[in-house]
Amino acid sequence: MTRRCAACHAITPSHDVNCCQNCGLQFHKPQFPSSSPNDKIGSFDRTPSKHKPKEHDKSSLAKHSNPSLSNNDNDAKSSIPCKYKSLCGEYLKSLSWNDALFDRRFNRCYCSNCYPNSLSNTLEEAGSLYVIPRGWCRFGLQVDKVRADVDHIWRNWIVTYHGTSSEAAHSIVAHRQFLIPGDKRIDGEKIAILPGHIKEKYHIYTSPTIAYSSVACYCPSSQFRSKITNKVYNARIVIQCRQKPGTFEVQQETIGAGHKRICPFIPNSQVEIFTTVRASIVPYGILIHLAEVS
Known part of the structure; x- marks a missing residue:
């Protein structure tokens, strides 16, 4: 490993x-509790005081157990609703995903207001560095507690990102599994290697930096018009995951970046992770990025 x-x-x-x-x-x-998800964000009532997460990494807990999405679901430290988070929530609602998929306690906005420049650009989990997804907004996903406790994913698994389309993201989240080219989806459609990807490579690809996972060949954008602002945005989706060490390999970028640095924190030689072990990746957050078009 x-x-x-x-x-x-x-x-x-x-x-x-x-x-x-x-x-x-x-x-x-x-030394994180096994029940706590990423970014040292845990359920406050079950986190021992000596393991309390840093204040800037805490995510607000909902005042009720309903995991449904809310445009005004903001971090506990903020009394002013985040406009960017509201827009991202509006976009996610427009996709009509089932509310049961989400755990709003672990929503987290990484816009410049909610996650200022004074905070860390990287964090370490399970001995592995990953990059904070600045400019994105996370909506927490339900994670099977038995799986989390048995595999100790919050303590022993690293954090990675997987860029994809909104349709593929929904399939991954709803059916709780990543698929490899050649696999069949539940509707019978066979997963193919997408145009622009390397042929005959049957793997699942992730990265410790969202700068790589969000490039266009992995993470296509779609246009979305907000009813809040009446403006059009290019929307992208990346899945934030926990991934089991020892089940994957690390390699250099394969998108033809050459000497152009993709991420200022992770070298090009280490930005791509690939695996054939489907069960070694657990999604726990949907990250959304909106860029104004008009």
């Missing part, structure tokens, strides 16, 4: 090694 050093980003040996052999950084094991 490999992991990346949080300081120099070099691929380092397994967790049996206590420091990076490239830069000497001492590693530490994360």
Whole structure:
């Protein structure tokens, strides 16, 4: 199993090694409760005080158990509704996904107002660095508690991103599984390798940086007109996941970026993760990005 050093980003040996052999950084094991999802955001009433997440990473808990989407569902620290989050919520509602898919307690907006520049650009989970999705808004998904507890996904699995279309994202979230080209969806349609992708590569692709997962060949945009602003936006969707270490390989970018740096925090040589183990990836958040067109 490999992991990346949080300081120099070099691929380092397994967790049996206590420091990076490239830069000497001492590693530490994360101490997060097994019931807590990503970004050190946990259910407040079950998180021991010594494991309390940092204030800027907390997500608000709903005042009731209804997981339905709300345009005014904002982080607890903010008394002013976030306009960007409201727009993203409006777009998600327009897709008509079943409310039962969502867990609004873990909604989190990463716009410049909700997640200012003074906060960290990267975090480390399970010994692996990932990049904060600045400019995106997350809507929490329901995650099977038995699966989370048995596999300790909040403690032992890394954070990755998977860019896709809204249709494919709905299939993944609704049916609780990622598919590999050649697999058949529940409606009988066979999954094909999309145009622009490398032929004869039958894998699921993720990345530790949303800058890579959100490129057009992975994450096509669709236009959306808001009733709130009466403006048109290009909307993109990326799935935020937990992924089991030891079930994947890391490689350089395959989109022809050349010497152009894709992400300022993860080198091009380490931005692509691929696996054939379908069950090794668990989606827990839908990230939405809106860019105004008119």
